[in-house]
Amino acid sequence: MEDLQTLQTELLDRIQGAGDLAALEEIRVATLGKKGRVSLMMRELGQMTPEEKKELGPRLNTLKTTLNAAIAARREALENALLNERLQSEKVDITLPTAPQPEGGIHPITQVIDEVTEIFTEMGFSVAEGPDIEEDFYNFTALNIPEEHPARQMHDTFYLPEDANGKRKVLRTHTSPVQIRTMMAGEPPFRIIAPGRTYRCDSDATHTPMFHQVEALLIDRNIHMGHLKWCIEEFARRFFEVGDIKIRFRPSYFPFTEPSAEVDIGCAFKGDEIAIGEGNDWLEIMGCGMVHPRVMENVGLDPNDYQGFAFGMGLDRIAMLKWGIPDLRDFFAADLRWLKHYGFTALDLPSLSTQGVK
Ligand code: DAH
Numbered sequence: 001m002e003d004l005q006t007l008q009t010e011l012l013d014r015i016q017g018a019g020d021l022a023a024l025e026e027i028r029v030a031t032l033g034k035k036g037r038v039s040l041m042m043r044e045l046g047q048m049t050p051e052e053k054k055e056l057g058p059r060l061n062t063l064k065t066t067l068n069a070a071i072a073a074r075r076e077a078l079e080n081a082l083l084n085e086r087l088q089s090e091k092v093d094i095t096l097p098t099a100p101q102p103e104g105g106i107h108p109i110t111q112v113i114d115e116v117t118e119i120f121t122e123m124g125f126s127v128a129e130g131p132d133i134e135e136d137f138y139n140f141t142a143l144n145i146p147e148e149h150p151a152r153q154m155h156d157t158f159y160l161p162e163d164a165n166g167k168r169k170v171l172r173t174h175t176s177p178v179q180i181r182t183m184m185a186g187e188p189p190f191r192i193i194a195p196g197r198t199y200r201c202d203s204d205a206t207h208t209p210m211f212h213q214v215e216a217l218l219i220d221r222n223i224h225m226g227h228l229k230w231c232i233e234e235f236a237r238r239f240f241e242v243g244d245i246k247i248r249f250r251p252s253y254f255p256f257t258e259p260s261a262e263v264d265i266g267c268a269f270k271g272d273e274i275a276i277g278e279g280n281d282w283l284e285i286m287g288c289g290m291v292h293p294r295v296m297e298n299v300g301l302d303p304n305d306y307q308g309f310a311f312g313m314g315l316d317r318i319a320m321l322k323w324g325i326p327d328l329r330d331f332f333a334a335d336l337r338w339l340k341h342y343g344f345t346a347l348d349l350p351s352l353s354t355q356g357v358k
Contacts, residue, residue, distance in 0.1 A: 001111060004059055007037075008066060017071045021078050028071050047222035090259055105343030109212055112319040113195045116214050119238050120193045123231065125216065128192040130178035132199070134162065138168050138177035142298045143256040151255050156201040158209075171199035174312055175215035178257060179291075182217060183299035188306050189220040195315060205327050212315035219291065219301070220306030225259070228288060228309035236265055236285070240322060249288075257289025257310060273324060283321065286313035 018024035094289040178194035197216040246266025268279020288311030293303035
């Protein structure tokens with residue numbers, strides 16, 4: 001019988017030297033296969049004396065175990081090398097664009113309208129609309145702003161040329177005329193919001209001749225200021241995504257509401273930044289109040305029977321606050337770099353539906 005030590009060294013060398021899995025398999029068959037060298041030697045044990053068997057048997061077994069382990073280790077090494085080679089050669093460059101990226105995005109004003117609409121429709125409001133070119137009656141008179149009323153001057157109105165009847169239409173100065181149109185077109189109860197464009201002859205960092213408002217109107221029986229307050233607080237909490245937002249109702253005056261208030265939210269000015277819901281500063285976000293009895297009468301409703309509240313809010317303004325946009329004029333400058341920076345991707349949902357801030 002061969003010298004087992006020499007044989008082991010020789011076979012281990014060959015196993016180590018196997019260049020691929022096929023070569024390794026060949027060595028395995030030639031060694032431990034049915035007619036392999038070591039298998040044949042084990043078979044020879046049968047013809048040996050018990051003493052020889054006792055001496056050789058365990059040594060052959062150890063040899064077999066050692067070889068099996070060496071083959072398994074070599075197989076693993078070869079398989080790993082093969083895998084690494086494949087990983088290298090089949091590498092996918094995931095930095096390559098898969099398809100041309102869509103151009104364009106959602107303007108922050110559109111996004112803000114979507115978010116505001118989502119919050120109020122969830123509360124049961126529906127969306128109403130009115131024309132941008134409005135009659136004096138809806139924009140002013142029916143809202144309890146008669147001719148010669150000083151509030152008309154406050155609005156810096158754009159007037160259109162007189163028509164054949166000597167009447168001048170206006171670019172609506174607020175979304176409040178949609179209240180009148182809604183109430184004249186239907187029967188109470190009413191629960192609407194009206195987002196849209198509004199116009200005033202004014203321009204600086206916080207005013208543009210065209211801007212956006214959202215109007216809200218709720219008319220029903222037994223409505224009081226508590227309903228208004230809840231509604232606005234709930235809106236502010238959800239829109240600004242701040243759980244315990246500070247809100248202040250400041251007495252104010254609007255011809256179409258009595259009592260009237262302006263709503264401020266708590267904030268902190270930190271250098272150029274504003275943190276909503278913290279600190280000791282206040283920012284005005286809307287005007288509101290209980291619909292004036294004279295407005296109710298103007299649309300043919302009995303104020304003893306029905307009451308309601310209304311508010312009007314600057315959409316550009318709350319967009320600036322929510323996303324920290326410093327200059328209002330940039331909203332309408334059509335600067336692609338600005339739109340890329342502040343715009344939303346087309347698939348962005350209004351953040352509220354995914355957020356669930358309650
Ligand atoms: N129309 C007012 C404005 O543009 C805002 C406003 C205040 C609307 C109070 C309302 C309201 O509906 O009740 O300044």
